[in-house]
Amino acid sequence: MKNVLIIGFGPHAKRIYFPILNQWGQEWGAKLVYGVDLKSQQQTIETYLQAQNSKLPFFYIDEDEKLYDELHPNVEKRLDKIVEEYSIDGVVISTEPLVHMPYAVWALKKDLHILMDKPISTKFNVSTDLNKAQELKTDYDQLAKLYFDKKKNNKSLSFTLMAQRRYHPAFNKIKELINEVKLKTNCPVTSVQSFHTDGQWRFPTEIVEQIYHPYCQGYGKCSHSGYHTVVD
Ligand SMILES: NC(=O)c1ccc[n+]([C@@H]2O[C@H](COP(=O)([O-])OP(=O)(O)OC[C@H]3O[C@@H](n4cnc5c(N)ncnc54)[C@H](O)[C@@H]3O)[C@@H](O)[C@H]2O)c1
Structure with a gap:
């Protein structure tokens, strides 16, 4: 059984990942064992989990530890601990797109399988600032390099991007x-x-x-x- 950590538990995770892993996880060999979101969402998430009869443990990040370009050292330390204590094998990254990147970099460094939502990354004012738009390509290149470097020693490592309407x-x-x-x-x-x-x-x-x-x-x-x- 693969233990899964879900990062970002908004409408998409509640509609797709949580119910699917609950219903078919056992059969497919994946178990959701921990969640991460922001402190501002704690009440909403707890109410939702209660209604689902779920005791999924959560780490809620303080607003002042929410960064965009990298993970706050306290957050990273806590995530590392969760990976160790819960023998995490893979992560689902379903946060808002501005913070996909730091979580993906962290997960690759920890040799974790990744299922990440589209888009790979985005930036404040990316639609009007050419430099910000170019960062999308550098983000992609950085992740691709990290992934293929890791894959040399871990052939089965998987990094999949979830683009729901690809075959619409x-x-x-x-x-x-x-x-x-x-x-x-x-x-x-x-x-x-x-x-x-x-x-x-x-x-x-x-x-x-x-x-x-x-x-x-x-x-x-x-x-x-x-x-x-x-x-x-
Ligand atoms: N909503 C949809 O129908 C849909 C469909 C397909 C894909 N997606 C993709 O799935 C992802 C999630 O979608 P959503 O609609 O739930 O988005 P959302 O903006 O509600 O974000 C999801 C959760 O991420 C949390 N979050 C934000 N910053 C965080 C941080 N620094 N650390 C931890 N958690 C953080 C938010 O509190 C929220 O609960 C997005 O990348 C989106 O593009 C969404």
Whole structure:
């Protein structure tokens, strides 16, 4: 049985990872044994776990120990201890995308298998600042190097990126139609406009204030589901 630590227990983890691991973990050889999130979420998470009859232990990070570019030394120390005490084999990284990177770097250094949500990383103001946008590539290169270095001595090490809609029929249909037009007209794609609502209707004040896949921090839609229309 592989012991799994989940980092980030928001709507996505509650809707996907927690129920799936609970229902099929035993059969597939994976057990969720510990969780990590922010102190600000403690009440919500405890209420949710209670309703699910779950006693999953959690480490809640203090707001002043929440960093973006690296893990706070206290957080790293505590995570190392959890890995040791609970014989953690792998992590699910399902935090908001701004902090995917430090957790992925830490997990690779600890030789842990990783299932991480898309996008690999994002930055404040990545949609308007070219230097920030270029950091996405350096982040990718850093993780790829770390992963392949680790894999030399640990062949089965797995680092998988979860991109939920990769095989969504709508995206496949769009690809098929683009290809059909290209073949018939000999004209490739020269310009793209893409719209995706993801079932959400943001009100004007929310666009300015809401800190959830936000526009106000300059990474919004493309780091959330707009991403699918670029890469899928
Ligand atoms: N919501 C969806 O339907 C959906 C679908 C597919 C993929 N995803 C991806 O899954 C991930 C999680 O999505 P979500 O909607 O639950 O996001 P979210 O913004 O609610 O974040 C998830 C959790 O991460 C916690 N978190 C934030 N900073 C943290 C830190 N420094 N350390 C530990 N925990 C921290 C938050 O408190 C929250 O509970 C994202 O990368 C997202 O792109 C989401």
